[in-house]
Each structure stands twice: as C-alpha cells, then as structure tokens.
Amino acid sequence: MxxxxxxxxxAVGSLDTSFTIAGRDFRSRLMVGxxxxxxxxxxxxxxxxxxxxxxxxxxxxxxxxxxxxxGILHHLDPSRIFLLANTAGCYSAxxxxxxxxxxxxxxxxxxxxxxxxxDKETLLPDTVGxxxxxxxxxxxxxxxxxxxxxxxxxxxxxxxxxxxxxMPLASPxxxxxxxxxxxxxxxxxxxxxxxxxxxxxxxxxxxxCLTMEQGVDGILMNTALASASDPVRMAxxxxxxxxxxxxxxxAGRMPRREVAVPSSPTEGLIx
Amino acid sequence: xxxxxPPTIFPAMSDITVDSTTITPVVNGEARSIRAGxxxxxxxxxxxxxxQLVVVEHNRTILRDRAQYDALRLATGDTIEIVHFVGGG
Numbered sequence: 049m050x051x052x053x054x055x056x057x058x059a060v061g062s063l064d065t066s067f068t069i070a071g072r073d074f075r076s077r078l079m080v081g082x083x084x085x086x087x088x089x090x091x092x093x094x095x096x097x098x099x100x101x102x103x104x105x106x107x108x109x110x111x112x113x114x115x116x117x118x119g120i121l122h123h124l125d126p127s128r129i130f131l132l133a134n135t136a137g138c139y140s141a142x143x144x145x146x147x148x149x150x151x152x153x154x155x156x157x158x159x160x161x162x163x164x165x166x167d168k169e170t171l172l173p174d175t176v177g178x179x180x181x182x183x184x185x186x187x188x189x190x191x192x193x194x195x196x197x198x199x200x201x202x203x204x205x206x207x208x209x210x211x212x213x214x215m216p217l218a219s220p221x222x223x224x225x226x227x228x229x230x231x232x233x234x235x236x237x238x239x240x241x242x243x244x245x246x247x248x249x250x251x252x253x254x255x256x257c258l259t260m261e262q263g264v265d266g267i268l269m270n271t272a273l274a275s276a277s278d279p280v281r282m283a284x285x286x287x288x289x290x291x292x293x294x295x296x297x298x299a300g301r302m303p304r305r306e307v308a309v310p311s312s313p314t315e316g317l318i319x
Numbered sequence: 320x321x322x323x324x325p326p327t328i329f330p331a332m333s334d335i336t337v338d339s340t341t342i343t344p345v346v347n348g349e350a351r352s353i354r355a356g357x358x359x360x361x362x363x364x365x366x367x368x369x370x371q372l373v374v375v376e377h378n379r380t381i382l383r384d385r386a387q388y389d390a391l392r393l394a395t396g397d398t399i400e401i402v403h404f405v406g407g408g
Binding site: 081082083084104105106107108109110112119120121122131133134136149150151153154221248268269270271 | 346347348349351366368372373374376381382383400401402403404405406407408
C-alpha cells in the first residue's frame with residue numbers, strides 16, 4: 049500500500065494569505081482529482097508532488113464480480129488529505145442529492161463537490177438542477193462546492209442558495225483548452241464573497257498560472273495531470289504555477305503600455 | 320434455417336427452481352441468490368466486502384449506522400446498492 053507523505057510547505061509561505069472555505073483553512077490552493085490515472089502508484093506520487101490537500105473522488109457501485117477490486121481508499125489516507133466527494137455523472141438534482149448523501153454516509157466529512165450535468169457532449173452544468181440541489185444539500189448541512197459554468201448570475205444564485213464555494217469552469221471538463229474567458233472569471237471573483245475555485249479545463253502550467261492571476265482562490269484539476277505524459281512532473285509544475293499565479297496576482301502587475309519605456313537610464317550616455 | 324429455434328429469452332418454467340431456502344434481493348442491479356434469513360451483514364461477508372469501505376443503500380434508504388447491518392434481514396425483491404469511492408475529478 050502506497051501512502052502519501054506529509055506535503056511540504058508551499059514555497060509561497062508567508063507571502064500569501066490564508067485559504068479558507070466555510071471556516072476551514074487549507075494549506076494548498078491546488079486541488080486535484082483522482083480519475084483516469086494509468087496506475088494508482090502514479091496517482092499517489094502525482095498527488096504528493098502537487099502538494100494538494102483537497103483530493104476529489106467519485107461514488108460508484110462496487111463491482112461485485114471483482115470483489116478483490118480495490119477502491120480508492122486503499123491508496124489515499126483520509127487522515128492526510130481532505131477527501132472531497134463529487135457527484136460526477138449526475139444529470140438531475142435528485143441523483144446528485146442521492147450521491148451526495150451516499151458520500152456523506154462514508155463518514156469522512158459533509159463536503160461535496162456538486163455536479164449536475166446538463167449535456168453529455170460538453171458536460172456543461174444544468175444550472176437549474178444545480179441550484180435546486182445546492183438548496184437541498186445546504187439545508188441538510190452539506191458544505192456545497194458547486195461546479196458551475198462561468199456565468200456571473202448563476203454564481204451569485206449559487207452563493208445565495210448556500211454554496212460555500214463556487215467553482216466556475218475555465219473550459220469544458222477534460223478539454224485542456226485553458227482559461228477561455230478571463231473577464232468572466234474575474235467578474236465572478238470580484239462579485240462573490242464565497243471563495244471562487246476554478247474547476248475544469250486547465251491544460252498546462254501556463255493555464256493554471258494565468259487562471260490564478262485573475263485573483264481566484266484556487267484551482268481544481270484532474271485530466272491535466274492524469275493525461276500528461278509524466279503526471280508527477282506536471283503535478284510539480286502545476287504546484288509552482290499556482291503559487292506563481294497567486295503571488296503575481298497579490299503583487300499586482302504593472303500597467304500594460306503599447307509603447308516602449310526604456311529600463312536603463314537615458315541620461316549619461318557617452319557621446 | 321427453418322428448423323432454427325428462436326433464442327431463449329425466458330427460461331422454461333421447469334427450469335426455475337422454487338427454493339424456499341434462498342432469497343433473491345437485487346444487489347447493484349442484479350438479482351443474487353442468498354440464504355433465506357440472511358442479514359445485510361451476511362451479504363457483505365458473502366461478497367467479501369469491508370463494511371468500513373462501502374456505503375449501503377437499502378430500498379433507497381441509506382444505512383448510516385453500520386451497526387445496523389447484522390440486524391437487517393433481507394428479502395426477495397429488496398433493492399440494495401453498495402457503493403464506494405473510486406477515482407474521479
């Protein structure tokens with residue numbers, strides 16, 4: 049059995065502010081999924097390299113014809129990571145609520161990454177079902193992190209419905225297209241009081257950096273690591289990229305100017 | 320092929336064993352025969368599943384207290400879902 053080592057402190061350290069969702073402090077702004085890895089060993093090493101604390105899992109039927117089949121908990125130690133169950137694969141509020149309740153009954157926490165999908169081809173969210181499920185689950189005491197499209201009004205309604213975090217997409221799940229609408233993500237972050245965690249669509253380190261530079265609180269990714277040629281290296285790259293983007297955002301970038309301004313003195317040039 | 324028989328969809332009545340010593344709850348979508356009088360705990364043991372690593376739903380009710388498993392007798396037609404965590408984003 050492979051287990052995770054205690055993640056190292058982020059290099060960002062005291063230069064960053066704390067990352068808090070629903071009153072709970074987390075040590076990493078990078079969250080990772082556990083799907084689609086070539087092997088559990090690679091997955092465990094990639095999670096370790098990412099430094100992620102929040103790790104997502106899905107709820108599925110046990111395959112009874114393969115009773116020796118190992119669930120993900122044979123590889124992840126819930127005392128070292130924060131398990132975040134998702135409702136991936138749900139196409140109605142009722143299904144998502146059922147999956148969330150099953151996940152909570154596993155006994156780890158009352159958090160859920162809520163997905164209510166509306167379209168099989170794009171996996172874009174069904175915002176009506178998402179809002180309904182958010183209201184139901186929040187009333188039952190769930191801490192709902194709601195996977196959403198990059199629409200401000202939906203994000204506001206999710207917050208009003210009791211979501212503890214809103215998770216707009218950068219681009220469709222598994223697409224690796226990167227951040228398609230910087231303006232939308234910035235606007236959502238600017239207007240919401242709950243944390244904004246971009247979920248889905250990040251493809252490589254520059255995507256993660258650019259996303260964090262918009263000021264969002266964190267990023268959740270899965271395929272960008274699992275489908276990289278070397279998931280462990282990509283996880284390390286993403287960790288650096290999230291830190292870099294976060295620091296660049298906090299540092300405040302210089303204004304853009306469409307003329308050159310010399311960096312060296314224009315005085316004292318030899319004649 | 321005029322002599323070919325149509326494929327058998329339903330078993331002939333004579334092929335069905337009526338056995339009062341077994342029950343057939345539907346577990347994860349498939350009917351499974353187990354000994355009459357079996358409890359949920361017995362079913363999980365038969366399937367070699369660690370109760371700590373799965374969550375069980377019985378007739379759409381989630382069994383949140385694992386201590387209930389050995390007290391819950393199963394019946395033919397019960398619908399049981401046994402789920403666990405798998406890799407996902």
